[in-house]
Amino acid sequence: MDTQYIGEHLGPGQLGHFFVILSFAGALFSAFSYFRAANTETSDRQGSSAWLLMGRNGFVIHTAAVLGIFFTLYYIIANHLFEYHYAWKHSDLSLSPKYLLSCFWEGQEGSFLLWSFWHSVLGLVVMFTARNMESRVMAIIALVQVALATMLLGFYLGPDINIGSSPFLLLRDKMVDAPIFSQPNYMEFIKDGNGLNILLQNYWMVIHPPVLFLGFSATLIPFAYAIAALWKGDYKQWIRPTWIWSLFAGAALGTGIMMGGAWAYESLTFGGYWAWDPVENASLVPWLTLVAALHTLIVFKVTGRAYIITAILFVLTYGLVWYSTFLTRTGVLGDTSVHAFTGEGASLYWHLLIVIGVLMVISIALLAKRWKGLPRVKAEEQVSSREFWMFIGSFVLFLSAVQIIISTSIPVWAPLAKWISGKEIAPPVDPVAHYNNIQVWVAIVLALLSAAVLYLRFKTTDIKVFWRRITIVTAIAIVVTLVIGFAQKISTLQYVILLFTSCFAIVATINYAVSIQKMKLMKLGASLTHLGFGLSLLGILLSSYNKEVISYNTTGVIIPYGEDKMENIRESMQNVILYKGITVPIGEYDVTYLGDSISANDPRTFYKVYYQRRDSVTGQVKEAFTLYPDAFVNPKGQEGGMSANPDSKHYLTKDVFTYVTSVIDPAKREDTNAYKKHVVKIGDTVFVNRGYVVFRGFTTEVNNPNYAPEPGDIAVTAQLSLRSLGGDSMNVAPIYYIRKNFEHYIEDTIADKRTYVRLSKILPEQNAAELMIRQPDEDYIVMKAILFPYINVLWLGIVVMVCGFFISMVNRITKKEKAAKPY
Amino acid sequence: MKKSHIVLLVLVAAAVTIIISMFGDFSTYETFASAAQDQGKQYHVIGELAKGKSMEYDPLKDPNHFSFYVQDKSGNVNQVVFKGAKPTDIEKSEQIVMTGYMEGDVFHCSKIQMKCPSKYENDKVAVANQG
Numbered sequence: 001m002d003t004q005y006i007g008e009h010l011g012p013g014q015l016g017h018f019f020v021i022l023s024f025a026g027a028l029f030s031a032f033s034y035f036r037a038a039n040t041e042t043s044d045r046q047g048s049s050a051w052l053l054m055g056r057n058g059f060v061i062h063t064a065a066v067l068g069i070f071f072t073l074y075y076i077i078a079n080h081l082f083e084y085h086y087a088w089k090h091s092d093l094s095l096s097p098k099y100l101l102s103c104f105w106e107g108q109e110g111s112f113l114l115w116s117f118w119h120s121v122l123g124l125v126v127m128f129t130a131r132n133m134e135s136r137v138m139a140i141i142a143l144v145q146v147a148l149a150t151m152l153l154g155f156y157l158g159p160d161i162n163i164g165s166s167p168f169l170l171l172r173d174k175m176v177d178a179p180i181f182s183q184p185n186y187m188e189f190i191k192d193g194n195g196l197n198i199l200l201q202n203y204w205m206v207i208h209p210p211v212l213f214l215g216f217s218a219t220l221i222p223f224a225y226a227i228a229a230l231w232k233g234d235y236k237q238w239i240r241p242t243w244i245w246s247l248f249a250g251a252a253l254g255t256g257i258m259m260g261g262a263w264a265y266e267s268l269t270f271g272g273y274w275a276w277d278p279v280e281n282a283s284l285v286p287w288l289t290l291v292a293a294l295h296t297l298i299v300f301k302v303t304g305r306a307y308i309i310t311a312i313l314f315v316l317t318y319g320l321v322w323y324s325t326f327l328t329r330t331g332v333l334g335d336t337s338v339h340a341f342t343g344e345g346a347s348l349y350w351h352l353l354i355v356i357g358v359l360m361v362i363s364i365a366l367l368a369k370r371w372k373g374l375p376r377v378k379a380e381e382q383v384s385s386r387e388f389w390m391f392i393g394s395f396v397l398f399l400s401a402v403q404i405i406i407s408t409s410i411p412v413w414a415p416l417a418k419w420i421s422g423k424e425i426a427p428p429v430d431p432v433a434h435y436n437n438i439q440v441w442v443a444i445v446l447a448l449l450s451a452a453v454l455y456l457r458f459k460t461t462d463i464k465v466f467w468r469r470i471t472i473v474t475a476i477a478i479v480v481t482l483v484i485g486f487a488q489k490i491s492t493l494q495y496v497i498l499l500f501t502s503c504f505a506i507v508a509t510i511n512y513a514v515s516i517q518k519m520k521l522m523k524l525g526a527s528l529t530h531l532g533f534g535l536s537l538l539g540i541l542l543s544s545y546n547k548e549v550i551s552y553n554t555t556g557v558i559i560p561y562g563e564d565k566m567e568n569i570r571e572s573m574q575n576v577i578l579y580k581g582i583t584v585p586i587g588e589y590d591v592t593y594l595g596d597s598i599s600a601n602d603p604r605t606f607y608k609v610y611y612q613r614r615d616s617v618t619g620q621v622k623e624a625f626t627l628y629p630d631a632f633v634n635p636k637g638q639e640g641g642m643s644a645n646p647d648s649k650h651y652l653t654k655d656v657f658t659y660v661t662s663v664i665d666p667a668k669r670e671d672t673n674a675y676k677k678h679v680v681k682i683g684d685t686v687f688v689n690r691g692y693v694v695f696r697g698f699t700t701e702v703n704n705p706n707y708a709p710e711p712g713d714i715a716v717t718a719q720l721s722l723r724s725l726g727g728d729s730m731n732v733a734p735i736y737y738i739r740k741n742f743e744h745y746i747e748d749t750i751a752d753k754r755t756y757v758r759l760s761k762i763l764p765e766q767n768a769a770e771l772m773i774r775q776p777d778e779d780y781i782v783m784k785a786i787l788f789p790y791i792n793v794l795w796l797g798i799v800v801m802v803c804g805f806f807i808s809m810v811n812r813i814t815k816k817e818k819a820a821k822p823y
Numbered sequence: 824m825k826k827s828h829i830v831l832l833v834l835v836a837a838a839v840t841i842i843i844s845m846f847g848d849f850s851t852y853e854t855f856a857s858a859a860q861d862q863g864k865q866y867h868v869i870g871e872l873a874k875g876k877s878m879e880y881d882p883l884k885d886p887n888h889f890s891f892y893v894q895d896k897s898g899n900v901n902q903v904v905f906k907g908a909k910p911t912d913i914e915k916s917e918q919i920v921m922t923g924y925m926e927g928d929v930f931h932c933s934k935i936q937m938k939c940p941s942k943y944e945n946d947k948v949a950v951a952n953q954g
Contacts, residue, residue, distance in 0.1 A: 383826040392834065399838045403845060410849065424852040429865040429922050434848045438841055575886040575908050661908040662882055687884045782886040782908055 005172070007187035008083045016072040016168035023065035023116070024149035030058030031142035038135040038231065052135055056127060059142055062149075063120040069113060069152070070104075073167050077103050082190050085174040086110070086167045092195035094603065102200045105209040108329055108348070109167035112151040114210065118217035119145055126221060133237060136228035137221075144220055147355045162347045198603075198632045202645070204263035212260060212283060215253025216321045219290055221245040223318035226311050230366040235375050239301045242314070244812045246294040247525075251805035253287045258798045265657075265791075267645050272544070273794070276435040278333050281408040282324030288401040289317040292394035299387040299394075300375070302458045306391055307375040308367075313398070315363040319356060320405070326352045333411050384463050386456035393449040400442040407434065440494050443537050447501035450530040451508035454516075473511055477504040488789075490545055498541055505534030525808025532801025539794025550587030550656075551576040551785040575661050578609070580779040589613050589656075593781055594626075596663075604630040604645070607660050607781050611649070625649055629659045629783070655788040662782035675758070675772040682767065688755055688775055691724035693732060695769060698762070702735055706746050714738045718759040718769050722750050734759040734771070850922075855893075855901040859925040868921050868930065870895040872913065880909035893919060893930075903930045910935050 037051035073086065078100055082088040090103040090110070104110035123141045130137050154166030171190070172181040180186050199205070222242045229238035260280065261273035274280060293313035296306040327333055330349045367374075381388045407428070414425045428434035451473075455466050481500040484490070490499055509531035517523045578584055578593035585591070594608040606628045613623045631644040646659035678686045680695040687693075696719040707715065715737035722730050735746040736759040747758045761770035853866040876892035889909040894900045903921060913919070916937035923932030 380825055381827060383830065388827055388830075392830065395831075395834060399834075399841075402838075403842065406842070407845065407849075426850040426852045426867040428848040429850045429867070434845075438845060441841075575882075577882055577886045662886065780882070782882050 003182070003184050005187070006185045008170075009079075009081050012072050012076050012081065013084060013168040013170065016069060016076075017166065019065045019068035019072060020149070020152050020154070020166055020168070023062050023069060024146065024153060026058050026062030026065055027142050027145035027149050028058075030055050030062055031139055031146055033058055034135050034139035034142055038139055041135060048135070055135065055138060055142070059120075059123060059127060059138065059145075062142070062145060063124060066113070066116050066120050069167070070117060073104070073110070073113070074100070076168075080193065082193050083171055083187060084167075085169045085171045088171050088190070088193040090194070090196055092193040093191075095196055096201070098203075098206065099196060099201050102205050102209075103196055105205075105213075106197055106200055107167070109152060109165055111209075111213070111329075112148055113167065114213045115217060116145065116148045116152075118210075118214050119148065119220060122217055122221055126224075130241065133225070133228050133241070136231050137224045140224035140227050141220060144224075144359075147358070151351065163351065165348075199267065202263065202267040204259060204266060208256065208259035208263050211252060212256030215249060215256040216283075216286070216324075218245065218249035218252050219286060219317050219321050222249060222290075222293070222314045226314040227363060227366060230311065230363075230370050233370055233373060235307060239297065240812070243294070243297055243301070244809055246290060246297065246314075247805050247809040247812065250287070250290055250294060251802050251809070253283070253290065254798065254805065255802050257283050257287060258795075258802075262795075266648070272547075273791075274540075276431050278408045279328050281404050282320075282327045285401045285405050285408075286317050286320040286324065288397045288404075289313050289320060292397035292401075293317055295390045295394045295397075299390050303377065303381070303385075303387045304375055305377045305381065305387060309391075309394070311367065311374075313394070315360070315367075319360055319363075320401075322352065322356045322359065323405075326356065327408070327412070382460050384456065384461040384466070386453055386458045386461070389449055389453045389456060393446060393453065396442060396445050396449070400439060400446075403438055403442075404435065407431075437494075440498055444494070444498050444501045447498070447505040447534055447537055450533055451505040451512075454509065454512045454527060454530065469511075470508075473508045474504060476511075477507045480507060484542075488542060488546055490541075492545075495541060495545055498537065502534045502537040502541065506531060506538065509534060521807065522811045522814075525804050525811055527804070528807060529801050529804030532797045532799070532804055535797025535800055536794055537797070539790060539792070539797050542790035543788045543794055546787075546789045548587075548787045549784065550589075550787050551658075551783060575782045575784050577780055577782050583612075586785050587656075587787060591785075593779075593783075595779070596781075603632060605633050605663075606630045607663070607783075609658065609781075609783065611656070627656075627658050631660050631663065633663065650792075652792060653790055655791050656785060657788055658783055658785040660781050660783050663780070675756075675774045677760070678771045678773060679763070679766075679768055680771060686771065686773065688722070688750070688773060691722055693720050693722050693750075693757070693773075695720055695771075698769070702737075704733070704735055704746055707735055707737070710739060712739070716759070716762060718771070720748075720757065720771075732757055736760070736762060854895045854897045855899050855925065855930060856895075856897065858930065859928075862926060863924050865922060865924050865933075868893075868895055868923070868932075869918065870921070871918055872916060873900045876900065878909075878913075882908070893921070901930055902928065903932055905932050905935055910937060913937060 033051045033055035037048045037055055040048040040051065076084050077087045077091050078097075080087065080091065080093055086107055086109060087103075090106045091100070095103075104114055119141065123138065123145070126137055126141060127134060151164045152166055153164035154169060155163040157163070172178075172186065175181070180189060183189075222245050225238045225242040225245065229235055257280075260283065264275070264280075265273040290313075293310055293316075296310040296313060299306045300310050326349075330352065332349070410425055410427050417423065417425045452470065455461075455469050477500060480503045481496075484503065485496060485499055490496055509527045513519060513524055513527040513531070517527060576584060576586060578591065580593050580595055583590050583592045590612045592610045592612075594610050596605050596607050598605050607630065609627050609629065611625050611627065612621055614620060615622050627647040627649055629644065629647040644660045646657055648658070649656040680686060682695060682697050684695050685692050686695070699717050699719055700715065702709070702715045702717050704717075709715065715735060717733045717735050720732040720734070722732050724730075730750070732748045732750055734748045734757045737744050737746075743760075745758045745760060747756045749756055755773065755775040758772040758774075759769055760772045763770060850865065850867050853868055855868060855870075858864075858866045858868060870893040873892035873894045878889075878891040880889040886908060887906050889905045889907065891903055891905075891913070892900055893903050903923075905921075913935075918938040920936040920938075921930065921932040922934040923930055925931075
């Protein structure tokens with residue numbers, strides 16, 4: 001079919017395709033040249049440097065091509081060229097320019113592009129700094145770039161088999177069968193794209209993915225150095241650059257994970273910064289193994305021990321980075337993840353498995369080849385040595401990673417388990433408790449080790465000095481623990497222990513930095529990182545242990561769905577309904593919903609919620625503020641739906657976190673409702689807009705100016721009492737009477753005469769009344785409010801930890817090595 | 824035996840214990856019928872929204888009570904009560920994964936996960952009821 005299509009812009013796509021091919025060819029050429037350069041290093045020096053030059057050029061061309069892909073795709077998205085599938089799927093005309101970059105990480109192609117971009121940038125840095133390790137390290141980096149470039153190739157070998165997928169695919173090529181593309185002027189009908197997922201339209205989502213991917217990419221460099229060392233059997237030269245790059249990767253990946261937590265906290269409504277979601281776990285696990293590898297590397301540097309475990313951990317870290325992509329991108333997690341992405345088909349599944357397989361085979365083969373000559377130390381280490389406990393700490397980190405990855409990978413290995421045992425294994429019912437209950441012990445051990453290890457010396461320690469220092473620190477830590485523990489009412493055993501160990505870590509690292517390191521900034525890297533770790537643990541403990549949903553119990557009653565167990569009622573009643581203008585007590589606040597507002601250039605609806613805190617004795621307003629939780633009501637493609645964003649009031653010591661869980665359907669707001677029928681027995685409750693009505697019984701006494709008795713009447717009053725949300729009570733007395741065989745009603749009204757209550761029937765055999773109630777639907781929101789105490793301690797801890805990483809890194813870079821030249 | 828070996832051995836033993844005990848935490852996918860055999864025990868049930876059955880959510884009455892019907896994989900239709908706000912878009916879901924327990928004839932769930940035929944990449948919506 002040779003249709004001449006009208007209105008398409010094919011130029012950028014062709015240019016883009018060219019860059020894709022060029023980036024692949026450049027990486028392949030570079031990898032091959034570097035490989036030749038490395039293999040001829042000793043036999044043919046001249047030939048080797050010629051190969052080296054070609055390898056460099058190849059890599060520079062590759063980097064230029066990656067940038068070319070990036071800018072071409074940016075041009076397509078920024079100019080809304082919806083004939084391209086990527087632009088159509090991930091953007092629309094209303095997209096604010098600041099989120100244009102976010103379109104890159106929504107799709108699979110864009111993510112691989114981002115990854116490839118960081119590898120290229122870091123590769124260039126390695127190229128200029130790796131000196132005589134350049135050929136080997138760059139051969140590995142270029143090889144990985146070849147693998148990544150194939151992800152963007154988009155070669156179609158069949159309808160369902162493709163190698164990679166190109167971001168420059170046309171809409172009409174992606175949806176070949178759609179009838180619209182039989183029209184040459186189809187572009188006239190495609191006015192707008194699908195739009196970016198609203199969850200990604202958040203400032204954290206502009207910076208979190210690039211930083212996280214920088215962290216993922218940075219783990220490639222230690223991996224490449226580890227392989228390069230094995231390649232030549234040179235186990236000395238790689239230590240320094242690997243150390244520096246591991247510190248960099250630890251800082252970048254740590255920052256990326258934290259930003260993910262901050263994003264979740266600020267724009268997702270699960271009410272927290274960490275939910276042990278598979279996607280979160282998949283990024284945490286490589287960080288754990290990386291930190292373990294960093295510590296065993298230091299042990300190896302100082303004592304010559306732990307080489308093998310170090311090499312394995314670096315390989316594992318990089319393998320886990322690819323595995324995390326496999327988990328999150330292929331849809332293998334299926335039902336278990338909140339934000340796992342859609343499956344991109346079997347092709348990607350096998351593609352990623354092959355890449356992981358190749359990386360692992362290369363690593364294992366090299367390790368096996370060099371196995372006999374690998375550095376080992378025969379003599380046993382002292383139990384009082386720093387290296388022994390660093391090794392133990394790394395091992396605990398590794399075990400923690402193993403536990404997380406086994407539980408996260410349930411959907412991956414469940415088919416195998418079913419084949420063996422016949423049971424369909426599902427993730428734990430309460431994943432948060434599952435991980436917490438195990439990882440709390442990991443945290444306890446690590447907090448102790450991270451601080452105590454600082455007081456030990458490599459090889460051998462004067463154990464008396466050690467215990468003297470530790471005793472003082474422990475004493476201070478116990479005092480701090482008691483103060484915080486009582487103030488925060490922490491009583492569960494494992495959390496008391498965690499509280500103590502994190503206080504111990506904080507006190508010990510500060511003491512170490514001040515009294516032993518004398519605050520020499522460049523030396524403070526390790527103690528700062530460990531201090532940050534201790535602070536983070538304390539922050540996590542305080543903010544989650546006393547995290548409190550304050551939005552329950554608002555009407556002063558437990559709503560009588562009596563069949564539930566009490567704890568379920570408490571657990572579940574976390575949403576509160578707020579009528580416009582009616583003040584409801586939430587926690588220590590008086591909260592009023594003041595109405596919603598929409599602005600022209602923002603698709604969100606903002607709900608204005610006013611908080612007041614009064615002095616309990618004098619009643620004076622001590623503080624007042626307004627929060628604006630917002631929501632996308634009726635987002636595109638989800639008519640009738642809603643996607644809410646929280647808003648928080650930040651204090652130094654706590655956060656009040658609120659978000660809207662449900663709002664009145666705007667279409668229903670003006671609806672005049674018909675009467676609704678309620679059959680009530682004595683003591684029963686009927687909920688009305690601004691409170692609830694209790695039916696207390698009948699009386700034949702009728703006292704109403706609207707009722708003039710006549711002989712022969714049978715008149716009954718229903719005795720109802722209304723309890724309003726504000727806590728006031730009033731009586732409601734609708735009248736039912738029979739006059740000359742006809743039923744008559746005198747209604748009573750409540751709430752500004754807008755709600756009508758009619759006694760429409762008496763059911764004597766059931767001792768029940770039939771009430772007809774008519775009320776207007778009022779503007780309301782359903783909201784949830786959570787109190788997070790001391791969450792700032794967590795953020796502070798992570799910032800301190802990242803600073804520690806950077807100080808260590810700068811210290812490593814500037815410090816002259818004794819024997820070896822700076823790299 | 825050397826001291827360091829003892830420490831390592833203790834650590835490995837602890838790790839093995841933890842990993843074995845961890846398997847006890849794992850849940851299984853069940854149907855309404857099999858979940859009903861062990862009342863009150865939490866399971867995962869997969870199903871789809873039963874068409875033509877009523878759905879009740881009235882925040883004016885109780886913002887934390889949502890009742891609906893689900894057809895599980897074996898074809899049985901059962902009432903489900905979710906203690907929380909009605910998840911948006913549940914009408915459009917293709918598949919629902921619920922975590923909860925049977926009590927009498929009603930499945931009480933604390934967590935709903937839906938798969939929607941959305942145009943978005945991020946096409947999973949989860950509603951959890953965790954404090």
